[in-house]
Amino acid sequence: MPIDGWLEALPGPESPTSSRDVADDVALFAGREHPLLPVRTVHHQVARLSAHLLGLGSAGAPGVSGAMDDGLRRALIGYSLYTRQLDMVQDRATKHICRDGCERPPLGCCNRSHNVVFSLSDIMMQHPTGLALRMGDALARLQAEEGTHHAHGAPMGERGCPYLTATGCTLHLFKSPLCVHYLCPTVADALNAAHGPEAVPFVAGMRRAANRQLERSSDFMDPGLIEAAVRMFAADGGAGNGGEGRLGGGASGNA
Numbered sequence: 001m002p003i004d005g006w007l008e009a010l011p012g013p014e015s016p017t018s019s020r021d022v023a024d025d026v027a028l029f030a031g032r033e034h035p036l037l038p039v040r041t042v043h044h045q046v047a048r049l050s051a052h053l054l055g056l057g058s059a060g061a062p063g064v065s066g067a068m069d070d071g072l073r074r075a076l077i078g079y080s081l082y083t084r085q086l087d088m089v090q091d092r093a094t095k096h097i098c099r100d101g102c103e104r105p106p107l108g109c110c111n112r113s114h115n116v117v118f119s120l121s122d123i124m125m126q127h128p129t130g131l132a133l134r135m136g137d138a139l140a141r142l143q144a145e146e147g148t149h150h151a152h153g154a155p156m157g158e159r160g161c162p163y164l165t166a167t168g169c170t171l172h173l174f175k176s177p178l179c180v181h182y183l184c185p186t187v188a189d190a191l192n193a194a195h196g197p198e199a200v201p202f203v204a205g206m207r208r209a210a211n212r213q214l215e216r217s218s219d220f221m222d223p224g225l226i227e228a229a230v231r232m233f234a235a236d237g238g239a240g241n242g243g244e245g246r247l248g249g250g251a252s253g254n255a
């Protein structure tokens with residue numbers, strides 16, 4: 001799994017759970033629902049990211065004094081667990097459409113700005129909270145780290161988004177909220193055709209989330225979408241086990 005490869009490569013202590021802050025983060029997220037992720041996956045992701053974020057300092061950048069505060073660190077970790085589950089949903093449900101059926105090849109919807117969380121005009125118009133702004137800033141730095149790792153030296157951003165390579169998107173955990181929720185009409189129609197009425201709540205929820213103004217950190221995600229996806233797949237017999245067994249998939253597109 002490429003995500004675990006990146007997590008393993010992150011700078012951090014050999015034994016991340018030796019830090020009290022990391023152990024507290026692991027315990028906090030162990031008590032939350034992650035319908036598509038096995039317990040060991042959540043534990044590993046939280047421990048690796050927590051240790052890494054603590055090492056990045058208060059502003060989410062190396063060399064800045066002071067540890068990253070609990071609120072920002074946990075908002076970023078929670079977002080990464082959410083996007084990992086949505087990535088699994090898209091592996092199964094949408095990436096094959098982007099790969100084989102996109103009406104706008106080769107870029108699709110991956111233009112130069114979809115990866116950006118807050119543009120200057122967003123900041124002026126939406127008045128995001130301090131935590132939301134810092135989250136957007138930290139996401140930009142984490143996108144650069146994750147994208148560089150997953151590109152494996154391939155050119156990124158030759159056309160369109162800076163994280164797009166010839167083989168697709170290099171981000172899994174730290175895509176922008178727009179990228180993780182975006183469904184074009186082609187994909188929405190395909191989901192409705194494949195899953196019937198059970199697709200409606202998922203498609204509508206994704207569109208709402210993609211269009212939502214980001215004022216608070218909680219606006220970055222909609223956990224109800226994961227359950228909507230599980231119900232959508234369950235209706236055609238594709239879900240029912242625990243953890244990653246609740247979804248199959250593995251296709252890779254640009255979304």
Ligand code: SF4
Nearest residue numbers: 097098102108109184
């Ligand atoms: S979501 Fe984007 S990449 Fe996928 S089919 Fe639609 S336009 Fe193409």
Ligand code: SF4
Nearest residue numbers: 110114161164169179
């Ligand atoms: S899905 Fe990936 S490649 Fe496409 S715009 Fe978003 S970050 Fe860029």
